[in-house]
Amino acid sequence: MSVVDFCFGRRLASDEQSGQKIGVLSGLPALGLDGLSSSAYGPEAALTIMLPLGAVGLNYILPITGVILALLAMLYVSYRQTIAAYPVNGGSYTVARENLGIWASLFAAAALMIDYVLTVAVGISAGVAALVSAAPQFHKYTVPLCLGILALITLLNLRGTGQAGAAFALPTYLFIASMFVVLGLGVAKSVSSSGHPHPLAAPPAMPAATASVGIWFLFQSFASGCTAMTGVEAVSNGVSAFKEPTVMRAHRTLTLIVVILAMLLGGIAYLSHAYQIGATIQDQSDYQSVLSQLVRAVVGKGWFYYTTMGSVLAVLCLSANTSFVDFPRLCRLIAKDDFLPRIFAAVDRRLVYAVGVLFLATASGLLLAAFRGITDRLIPLYAVGAFLAFTLSQSGMVMHWYKRMRESSKPEPKCSEGSSNGDQGQSKRGRASLHLKLWVNGLGAVATATALSVILAAKFIEGAWITVLAIPTMLTMFQLVHRHYLSVEKQIESADPMDVTHEEPPVVLVPIHCWDRLVAKAVRFGMLLSADIIAVHLSNLEGDAAEDEASQMRQLWAERVEGPTRGAGVLSPTLEMVRTPYREFITPLLQHIDVIKGRYPRRLVVVIVPEIVEKRWWYALLHSRRASRLRSALRARRDVRVIVIDLPWFIKD
């Protein structure tokens, strides 16, 4: 077993692809982690905004969560319809591509790509926030911890989704179970104490109010809290990862995810209010995440606390995996349409799109480093990307149903008389159903667009501008890539049959510095190509020394080459001398190539460079890399009449 196999698993054949597909129970961790784990940072993000209001702010968390849950419900219905209509990968990109045109789809693609990158960054930073809440001594290592976890996830994903999914199931279910225990217990205690439960471990006291309640705070808080919804689109983007019947399994998975998420969000909001738990500041060393305070308050700081926080850490960090599943698939779709470099479409030996995985890892790593792993600073960027993608996806679905309605209202060609009546009734019912679907997605589009406006207005200065700036940049890049591929295509495409007119053989040029087996091999190979072979001897000597060298070389050439060839009755390769006063190899050779091109203006010039190839790379340091240097120089000149052949000579150990 090779090191590569050990690290990345054995290679998989193309027809093994279906073996990697998932069901509902494995789909929940693989595609739901992102959505569920949003509960760990969404409510906290909303509460962080309330900090200046002091304890008063907690009164508003319940209504804000209510609005968020309503939006979530709308999204659920919308995405159910999307899954049914598009049981393939791509989500927003596919939907927008088919219904709103190429530019809207690229717009959605850019939004989604940014969204995936931020999902990774926020997931990991919030995970580390959970870790340092439970173990404050690690607070100062926030950034290295973030980057280390990112590296680990990347490695897991380079091994392929299947194995990754299996490794992620346990923490997900542990997280759901322990959160349900905590929330259930908390709610029971709260109800039994008429809404004033006694915390087992008291949360830090709320700071005094420094501002008074205003509509702006509520908008801001809602905008931040919306990040609790991020990730619910993951299922619709990854439908094809499911086993048959895909739509049913995807629907069930989505339902499960949304119901659990809603319960978590509702429970957290209710208990923060009941236990008077507010946010703390993540860059301060006494930071305590909201979840950490809540779990401590309900069950105390015992083994259950640590288990729960461990599962929070795990799901948050692994939620990044949702992106690692979908991002490369999305990039592949874009690359197949020639808007991203084609290498993104190349499936590697393990059936994952390694370039996409590595690109995602790099981008989110840079974000984590730039924002020092502080979740709250990433939230504004995140909310914009997510809601932009939501809005585009919903708008695309509206167009989709609209087109379907127009199609179905066209008079259909009647094939059989007998069924026409039933058909008409069915068609009527179908139209009504399409109408309803259009309205559902339309409402979704309006709701997410409204939320997006609120987020943009509330978060522009705090970082949303970065996302707003990134999208046109990415669109420009897509466009440049596409234009270039088109231009290349145009230049190389050919509908003509091959030109079979006679072509004169090339002139062969062999740069030499002495007579040895390499030169012999090169000249002999050249004789296969052409009868006109010119050996070029480069010398940096001056005066008499140069004369001596030249005459020696000429004599050697006469003995070793001209004699035998004349004897065999073939044209002798000629020897030409070239001076290199500046001790260079490339420049004088290029000049001499030009001389020869002038001499034979209609023929190709083939330069054969004999090159020593060592068995071990460190021995290669002992030799000059003339052949590859010459090849680069000739390529830089873009001379279609010159072709370099480097003839390897393999040195034995």
Place this chain on the structure above:
Amino acid sequence: MSVVDFCFGRRLASDEQSGQKIGVLSGLPALGLDGLSSSAYGPEAALTIMLPLGAVGLNYILPITGVILALLAMLYVSYRQTIAAYPVNGGSYTVARENLGIWASLFAAAALMIDYVLTVAVGISAGVAALVSAAPQFHKYTVPLCLGILALITLLNLRGTGQAGAAFALPTYLFIASMFVVLGLGVAKSVSSSGHPHPLAAPPAMPAATASVGIWFLFQSFASGCTAMTGVEAVSNGVSAFKEPTVMRAHRTLTLIVVILAMLLGGIAYLSHAYQIGATIQDQSDYQSVLSQLVRAVVGKGWFYYTTMGSVLAVLCLSANTSFVDFPRLCRLIAKDDFLPRIFAAVDRRLVYAVGVLFLATASGLLLAAFRGITDRLIPLYAVGAFLAFTLSQSGMVMHWYKRMRESSKPEPKCSEGSSNGDQGQSKRGRASLHLKLWVNGLGAVATATALSVILAAKFIEGAWITVLAIPTMLTMFQLVHRHYLSVEKQIESADPMDVTHEEPPVVLVPIHCWDRLVAKAVRFGMLLSADIIAVHLSNLEGDAAEDEASQMRQLWAERVEGPTRGAGVLSPTLEMVRTPYREFITPLLQHIDVIKGRYPRRLVVVIVPEIVEKRWWYALLHSRRASRLRSALRARRDVRVIVIDLPWFIKD
């Protein structure tokens, strides 16, 4: 003027070499800086050892300096003889190579190379020590300062010796002048105050004694102080850098250097004792170099102090230049004997040996970083290397004179009767002179060997072991390089005339994925080489899709290629289909190459890979690098029967 020209100066032709040579006045800075600047750290190194003795230690600095000066005088006489006998570069290496055999010479080469690296490291670290003595606020930037200065010197040297020499003359002469002023004034004050001058700025009080005087301290102090002599060999190693008459100019330069150095060392020792100046510890922030204390004590902390310290900083840092002149020349000599990679012998466009310069810069940079720029930690490594080189050079000279004596005592063939008498007299005087010279160098060898033993014994644990370990490592490397070059030479050398027996034309293989101009060009080029052309179509599709693709491709091939070729009456290139279930390009192609090799067991296989070449490198990211990947894979297989030709297709903007 290009950026390269601006940074490194215009290129120089080979015959411009002599224009770069130096005289005595420019030789003193270029080859004497190292020797002279040793006075800035040698006495301090000796005094540092005395620290545990407190003020008592100062009593011993005069006798120790006396011994050092005696050794210096011996070295002077020895090196004068060496210069006269070997007016070429290489110093110890050349002398040992001709007289003690190849292994002794490589031993000397290794010692010298280490010595050069340490000269750079110690020069720069001591220079920065001078700087932070005058400006203590920079003390915490010791390492970055060291590395910055190193980078600057490297750049200067990549421009060539001539310009570097000119830039270095001013600080050298300023250093000599101001040190003479300080020492002269100090001695005058001391004499006029009967040996107890009053310091203008009091040096820090000597610490209380924590040890009592012992022979061990004296040995240690002598061993460290010996570094004051390092650098006097520079002239003998760089004789060929002088203008004609080289020997005379080199002699004068050496004399000048040694006399000035002796005066500096004597003066410093005398004044340290008179002013009661001891060493301080360089890694402590209140560090004051001995020279700094001394100059302050004599002339106070005014503008003259800063000028002097500035010149000390300059000469110390630039003393590294001595090594930058000689190290690449030495490497070139070794490389010409095939004991170092040949690239060390390659003179670049500015007539300097850039690889040697960069190698030296890297090695000394690593040392500076590893030892945190503290001179005192580098001293033990330095002393060993220097005295090893001294000893070998002297021993070589002894052998040289011995051989000369044996030659001259052989009966000479008598050519003319008349002059035989005079000849005999001359020969007698010559033998006597040779005898004397042998004794001089013999004494030098014994003295330096003795010093070396003392240094090794006194400094082994403190770092001399590193040098002791490095030398066999380098010798092993020399040997490995040499053996490899010999083996390559053996494999490629040929005394046979060229084989002109008829060779069958190769089979040409062109990997394709569709029909376009690239494929057309490749097939047409292949037709120049052979009539047997096989286009290989790789497909990763499965089942029906693969069948469809294959039949389409076959039809296209029939239309575009087979039709026209049949029409022209030439053999048609054939199309073969290969499946790639693992979505790979290289592996299936290699397998198919094997199939074809089996089919034509006596013919070469030429693989022509058409490749898109973009005008701008970033566009190259949009394409796969199949041709170069295939070339690497085939090279790794070391198959002499397969030759890759990548046929570039140049894309226009």
